[in-house]
Amino acid sequence: MKHKLPICALLLVLASAASAQIASHAPTAVASTTASQAPALQVSDKPVARVNGAVLTDRDLLREMYAIFPYAQQHNGFPKAQEAAIRQGALEMIIFEELVYQEGVRRKLTVPPEKLNRAEAEFKKQFNSPDQYQQYLQAEMHGSEQQLRQQMKRSLLIEQVMKSDVENRSAVSLAEVKAYYDKNAAKYTQPESFSFQSISVVPPLKPTATQATEAQKKAQDGLRQAKATKSYQDFGLIAEKISEDDFRVNMGDHKVIGRDKLPPQILKAFSAMQPGQVSGLIQIESAYTVVRMTTHNPSKKKSLEEVKVDLKVELQKRKYEKLRSGLAKQLRAKAKIEVS
DSSP, X not given: OTTOSOGGGSSOXXXXXXXXXXXXXXXXXXXXXXXXXXXXXXXXXXXXXXXXXXEEEHHHHHHHHHHHOGGGTTTTSOOHHHHHHHHHHHHHHHXXXXXXXXXXXXXXXXXXXXXXXXXXXXXXXXSSSHHHHHHHHHHHHTXXXXXXXXXXXXXXHHHXXXXXXXXXXXXXXXXXXXXXXXXXXXXXXXXXXXXXXXXXXXXXXXXXHHHHXXXXXXXXXXXXXXXXXXXXXXXXXXXXXXOOSGGGGGTTEEEEEEGGGSOHHHHHHHXXXXXXXXXXXXXXXXXXXXXXXXXXXXXXXXXXXXXXXXXXXXXXXXXXXXXXXXXXXXXXHTOOEXXX
């Protein structure tokens, strides 16, 4: 929901006058980066796109690329593998912003002077000193505060259109949340699960008669020791000492596993057990296992009360993106866009 932002969030963080950082529709914040620390990216104000005749430059494009990937300053540029995708995303965004701005102008929307004054005052507070502010004006606005105010006005018009056409219309009521919850009940149901420890004896895949006998004897001895344990710690120590499965290195602990992922032999044993109890000897093919149930978590459906806050945010985000996409499609349909 990129445009659901205050005025001062529509421009990228600026560096010094000599850096490659850029300004755009309205200021965001000012960093203390020096020219020597800035990425070695240059702009020449050459056109990258025209939207109904309005020219968008590489300065606008780079500003948006930094907004998408703000770490470029620290990494001295954009990751090569991602740079093309970042550039394309930034290009789409500046075209969209220009379309929205032109729509605001077409509707003859206005920005109250007091609102513009507040935005300008808030922006100036972001600078560490008057000199830094003047440096920004010279580097990005050709020394013109009037140009800066025009950029701020542009952003405020964009915000007005986005607020009326997208943000306000993306509100989600409790009734909508409940309707979605009721329709997607399975999504909010936690399946039955168990956590447990195991001690296993695992003979070769095709054991000889002698190997099978030895495995059974070892398993019986393991069962005897397991039955004598009184706690998670006691059972775990036995598992680490004699178990032959992969869980022996972690006290035999399997953590939480859904019912649907357990073999029927284990489920049958669990059906007669309570947390803290140790099973009898369970044979699964040629292997023998003893389990100690740690927890049993019955199937449970999360209530609407439990999920409504997160669900409302999720539904609102979906609605916002759908409306935003629709607005972009609508504006593009009647626009002339040329990409350089």
